[in-house]
Amino acid sequence: MWNVMTTGSVRRVLRKCLAVFYLTTASFLSVQAQTGDTASVAGVGVELEEVTVSARRQGTILSSLTQLKTETITSSGLMKMACCSLSESFENSATVSAGYSDAISGARTIRLLGLSGMYSSMLDENIPTMRGLSATYGWSYIPAAWLESIQISKGAASVVNGYESVTGQMNLEFRKPHNSEPLFVNLYADDARHWEGNAAVALPAGRNLWAGLLLHGVSAAYVHDKNGDTFMDMPKYSTVHLYNRWFYLNEEKGIQSRTGVRYLHDRRKAGQDSACHANDGLPLFETFITNRNITVYNKTGIAVGNKEGQSVGIIGNFTRHEQASDFGKKAFDGVQTSLYLNLLFTSFVRSAAHRYTAGASLAYDRYDTEYLDSLAYNATPPTRFRCTEAVPGVFVEYTRANPAGWTLTLGLRADRNSLFGWMVTPRAHFKYDVGNYVIVRASAGRGFRSPNAIADNNRLMASSRRFETDEIPYLEMESAWNTGGSVTVYLPLQEDRRAALSIDYFHTEFQRQTVADTERDRHAVYFYNLAGRSYADAWQADLSLPLLEGFDLFAAFRYNRNKITYTGEDGARYLVDKPLVSACRGLLNLSYATRFKRWVFDATAQINGPSRMPGMNGYHSQKIYSPAFPVLFAQISKNSKRFDMYAGVENLLNKTQDNPVRGWSAPFHLDFDASLVWGPLLGRKIYCGVRIRIGEIK
Amino acid sequence: MKTIKLVIIVILCLGVGFPASAQDASKSTKKKKTEEVIFKVGMHCRNCQAKIEKNIPWEKGVKDLRVDLENQKVTVSYDPKKTTEAQLQKAIEKLDFSCEKSEDKK
Structure with missing residues (x-):
C-alpha cells in the first residue's frame, strides 16, 4: 500500500500515525521516549528519524534514546536460552534477578533494584498487568515465545501509568498480528520430560483489521526427586494459556485500536507424591494449586485536531483472577476482580519541544480471600479478607526537549484511594546527551502500593509458620521514594559498531511498608507496619562490547544493600540486612553468530553472591549467609528462514541449594520450612527445541 | 568428572563457531568468487x-x-x-x- 502513496498523502498519514503512536504508546514512551531499539514502532509504517535497525541485533541493548535508562531484551536475547517463561527471560540480565519463591510450589519471583517484583510496575504493551493475586504465579505464565521484546527501566516511571511503580517498570511487547508471520510454532522438551508448545497465528481480517491468536500449553507430568527428600523438586503441572488479539489501524483517519482477550488455566500438584514417598500410613504433605485468569482489554488512540502528534486515547482493562492453593494443612483461596480505565490527551504547547499528556484514570480492585491453617499447634482461626478499593485519579506530565541536548519531564498525579485516602505522586526525569557519546540521566519520584499481606508472602505457605494476621486489617498503603541516575558512555569501534559502558545507582527509601517479620519467632510470621527505616541501594555497571563482527560480549556487575527495620514485641527496633537478598551478582555473556545468524552460539556465566539467612533464634541470632554460587548456561542454535533448531544446557555445573525443604522428614512438625530459598532448586537441565515459521515472513 | 566432561563438550561446541568465523574470513579472501x-x-x-x-x-x-x-x-x-x-x-x-x-x- 505504501508503494502507491504520493509524498503528500504519506505526510498526512505520517502526521496522524505519529499522533496515534504517541498516544497508544504514551504510557511507556512518554518517559521512555520513542524506543526505536525495539523491532517495530507500533507497526504503522511510521519512520522515526532516530530509529536504527540492525539485522544482527544484540540480545540486550542499552538504549541511547529513552529518557529512563532502559535495558531492552530483544527477540535475539529471548532466544539465547530456553526462556520458557517470562521469569526465565532475565538470566541474561543483571538488572533483574529471578528465582523460586519457595521449594514446593514452583512459583517464580523476580527482584529489581534488590526489591521484590511487586514494587515494580508490569505492563502488557503499556497496560498494567500482574497486579495483586495474579502476581504470585504470574511470572511463570507468560511464555517467552509470545514476546517480541522486554523493556526494563529502572527508577520512578511515568505518572501516566499510575502511582504503583516504585523501583521501575517492565513492559512486555507481544507478537503483533499485523507484522508477524501467519503461523509460528515453538516446541520445546527437556531431560526432565517437560514438554511445551507455543503457537502464534496472525491473519488479516479485513482492510484495516488483523487478528492474532497466541497459544501456550505445558505438560510436566513426571515426578522428580533428585535430592531424595521425598518432596518433588518441581511440581507436576499443566497449563493452558490463550491470547486472542485484534489490531485495527486506519491510517487515513488516524485511528489505532488494540483489543485482547486472554484466558489462563494452570493446575499444579507439588510437595510429596506417593510416587516418590512411601507414606507408611502417614499423611502426605500435598500441595494443589489452581489459577484461573481472564483478561479483556482495549486500547484505542485517535488523532484529533490539526496539531501533529495531538491525540486522545482510552485504555480499558478487566481482569478476574481466581486462585486456590493447599499446602499440606494450610490453604489460601482468593478471587480478584479488577477494572482499569485510563483516558489521556497528548498535545504540544507551541512546538513539539513542549509536549504534555494529561488525563484521568480509575482503578477498581475487589479482593475476596480466605486463609485456613489446620495445624493444631498454630490454632489459627479461618481468616477471611474482603476489600474493595476504588482509586480515581488525575495526572499531567510535561516534557521539555531542549535542542541543546537535554530533556526534562515533570509529572504529577493525585489519586483518591477509597481505603487509604489521598495520594500525591510527583515524578521527574532528566536526560542530557553530552555530545554524541555520553548520556547522563537522573530520576526521582514517589510510588505507592496496596499491601496484600498473604498473597505477597505466599511463599510462607510452604512452612509450618503461624500467620499472625491480627494486624492485617490495619496495614497502611506502602509508599516509597526512589532517586537515582546513570551515566552511559558509547565508544565508537570499527565500522558502525560501538561499545556501551554504563554505571548507575538507585536508592529506594520506604516511608511506609508492610513488614513480614519471620525473625521474631522461627515458628511464626508477623505482619505489621514499618516503624523505622527500610531502604535499598543498588549499584550496577554494564558493558556491552561487540568485539568482532558477530561476536558480542555483555558483562555486568550489580551490588545491593537492602536494610529493613523489624519491631520486636517490646517495641525495640532492629535494622537488619533484608534476608534472602543476594548482595551482588556478576554476569558475563559471550555470543557469536555467523552471517545472517545461521549459527548462533551463546554462553553465559553468572555468579550470585551470598544472602543473609533469616535468624532462627530471634533478632540477635548469629548471622548466617548462604554461599555464593555460579550458574552456567550454553546454547547452540541453527537458524534458517523457516526452521530453527536449538539445544542447550542450563546450570551446567549442576549447583543446587542443599536441603531446600527444612524438616522434610516431618512435614507437619513445627520446624518444617520450605520457604528459605536462596539458590537453584533444579540441577543441570539439557533441552532442545524447534521454531517453525509458515507463510509470508514480514 | 562428569561435570568436567560436560564443560569440555560445551567449550568444543562453542569452538565450532570460531572455525566458522575463520571460514567467513577465508571467504572474504575468496571474494573473487x-x-x-x-x-x-x-x-x-x-x-x-x-x-x-x-x-x-x-x-x-x-x-x-x-x-x-x-x-x-x-x-x-x-x-x-x-x-x-x-x-x-x-x-x-x-x-x-x-x-x-x-x-x-x-
Whole structure:
C-alpha cells in the first residue's frame, strides 16, 4: 500500500500515525521516549528519524534514546536460552534477578533494584498487568515465545501509568498480528520430560483489521526427586494459556485500536507424591494449586485536531483472577476482580519541544480471600479478607526537549484511594546527551502500593509458620521514594559498531511498608507496619562490547544493600540486612553468530553472591549467609528462514541449594520450612527445541 | 568428572563457531568468487527494511546483504554459480517491492 502513496498523502498519514503512536504508546514512551531499539514502532509504517535497525541485533541493548535508562531484551536475547517463561527471560540480565519463591510450589519471583517484583510496575504493551493475586504465579505464565521484546527501566516511571511503580517498570511487547508471520510454532522438551508448545497465528481480517491468536500449553507430568527428600523438586503441572488479539489501524483517519482477550488455566500438584514417598500410613504433605485468569482489554488512540502528534486515547482493562492453593494443612483461596480505565490527551504547547499528556484514570480492585491453617499447634482461626478499593485519579506530565541536548519531564498525579485516602505522586526525569557519546540521566519520584499481606508472602505457605494476621486489617498503603541516575558512555569501534559502558545507582527509601517479620519467632510470621527505616541501594555497571563482527560480549556487575527495620514485641527496633537478598551478582555473556545468524552460539556465566539467612533464634541470632554460587548456561542454535533448531544446557555445573525443604522428614512438625530459598532448586537441565515459521515472513 | 566432561563438550561446541568465523574470513579472501549487485528498491519504512532482511538472506547463493533505507538501496553479494541478478530481483519483487538494478557504484 505504501508503494502507491504520493509524498503528500504519506505526510498526512505520517502526521496522524505519529499522533496515534504517541498516544497508544504514551504510557511507556512518554518517559521512555520513542524506543526505536525495539523491532517495530507500533507497526504503522511510521519512520522515526532516530530509529536504527540492525539485522544482527544484540540480545540486550542499552538504549541511547529513552529518557529512563532502559535495558531492552530483544527477540535475539529471548532466544539465547530456553526462556520458557517470562521469569526465565532475565538470566541474561543483571538488572533483574529471578528465582523460586519457595521449594514446593514452583512459583517464580523476580527482584529489581534488590526489591521484590511487586514494587515494580508490569505492563502488557503499556497496560498494567500482574497486579495483586495474579502476581504470585504470574511470572511463570507468560511464555517467552509470545514476546517480541522486554523493556526494563529502572527508577520512578511515568505518572501516566499510575502511582504503583516504585523501583521501575517492565513492559512486555507481544507478537503483533499485523507484522508477524501467519503461523509460528515453538516446541520445546527437556531431560526432565517437560514438554511445551507455543503457537502464534496472525491473519488479516479485513482492510484495516488483523487478528492474532497466541497459544501456550505445558505438560510436566513426571515426578522428580533428585535430592531424595521425598518432596518433588518441581511440581507436576499443566497449563493452558490463550491470547486472542485484534489490531485495527486506519491510517487515513488516524485511528489505532488494540483489543485482547486472554484466558489462563494452570493446575499444579507439588510437595510429596506417593510416587516418590512411601507414606507408611502417614499423611502426605500435598500441595494443589489452581489459577484461573481472564483478561479483556482495549486500547484505542485517535488523532484529533490539526496539531501533529495531538491525540486522545482510552485504555480499558478487566481482569478476574481466581486462585486456590493447599499446602499440606494450610490453604489460601482468593478471587480478584479488577477494572482499569485510563483516558489521556497528548498535545504540544507551541512546538513539539513542549509536549504534555494529561488525563484521568480509575482503578477498581475487589479482593475476596480466605486463609485456613489446620495445624493444631498454630490454632489459627479461618481468616477471611474482603476489600474493595476504588482509586480515581488525575495526572499531567510535561516534557521539555531542549535542542541543546537535554530533556526534562515533570509529572504529577493525585489519586483518591477509597481505603487509604489521598495520594500525591510527583515524578521527574532528566536526560542530557553530552555530545554524541555520553548520556547522563537522573530520576526521582514517589510510588505507592496496596499491601496484600498473604498473597505477597505466599511463599510462607510452604512452612509450618503461624500467620499472625491480627494486624492485617490495619496495614497502611506502602509508599516509597526512589532517586537515582546513570551515566552511559558509547565508544565508537570499527565500522558502525560501538561499545556501551554504563554505571548507575538507585536508592529506594520506604516511608511506609508492610513488614513480614519471620525473625521474631522461627515458628511464626508477623505482619505489621514499618516503624523505622527500610531502604535499598543498588549499584550496577554494564558493558556491552561487540568485539568482532558477530561476536558480542555483555558483562555486568550489580551490588545491593537492602536494610529493613523489624519491631520486636517490646517495641525495640532492629535494622537488619533484608534476608534472602543476594548482595551482588556478576554476569558475563559471550555470543557469536555467523552471517545472517545461521549459527548462533551463546554462553553465559553468572555468579550470585551470598544472602543473609533469616535468624532462627530471634533478632540477635548469629548471622548466617548462604554461599555464593555460579550458574552456567550454553546454547547452540541453527537458524534458517523457516526452521530453527536449538539445544542447550542450563546450570551446567549442576549447583543446587542443599536441603531446600527444612524438616522434610516431618512435614507437619513445627520446624518444617520450605520457604528459605536462596539458590537453584533444579540441577543441570539439557533441552532442545524447534521454531517453525509458515507463510509470508514480514 | 562428569561435570568436567560436560564443560569440555560445551567449550568444543562453542569452538565450532570460531572455525566458522575463520571460514567467513577465508571467504572474504575468496571474494573473487562472489559478485555484488545493487538494487533500487521501493522501501518506505523500517518494516520494509525488516522484510528484506528477513527474507533475502535465505535466498540460494546470497552471501551478504546491506540495506540502505534512506537511499532505498539493497546491496547483495552472491555466488554466481548458485543464483543470478535476475533471480535476486525476482525474489525482492516477490516481496511486493518495486525493484530495479541500480547502476550506482558502492
